[in-house]
Amino acid sequence: MEAEEFLNVINECDVLRDDIDDIRGRVPLTKAEGGKLAQATEHVDKAKSILTELFPNIRSLDDEIREDLSEELNEAN
Numbered sequence: 001m002e003a004e005e006f007l008n009v010i011n012e013c014d015v016l017r018d019d020i021d022d023i024r025g026r027v028p029l030t031k032a033e034g035g036k037l038a039q040a041t042e043h044v045d046k047a048k049s050i051l052t053e054l055f056p057n058i059r060s061l062d063d064e065i066r067e068d069l070s071e072e073l074n075e076a077n
Contacts, residue, residue, distance in 0.1 A: 003068035006055040010073075013048035017041055 024037050056069040 001061070001065070003065050003072060006051075006065075006069055007072055010048060010051050010055070013044050013051070017044045017048075020044070 020037055020041050024034065029037065052073055056066050056073060058066070061069075
């Protein structure tokens with residue numbers, strides 16, 4: 001696997017979050033529905049955080065891939 005594949009997974013978290021926010025802004029929701037979407041957004045953010053920490057530390061990856069992931073993720077933050 002290449003570093004780009006891991007980065008794509010992390011970037012999809014941002015896409016998913018944006019899509020949820022788009023739905024929230026375009027569809028009238030009840031308080032409960034809005035709460036569920038807020039909860040979903042929190043879970044997406046948590047998943048992104050976990051993956052961002054995990055991916056560059058997967059021991060079975062080549063050192064070069066791990067280094068690339070670390071560099072790319074540090075630049076993004």
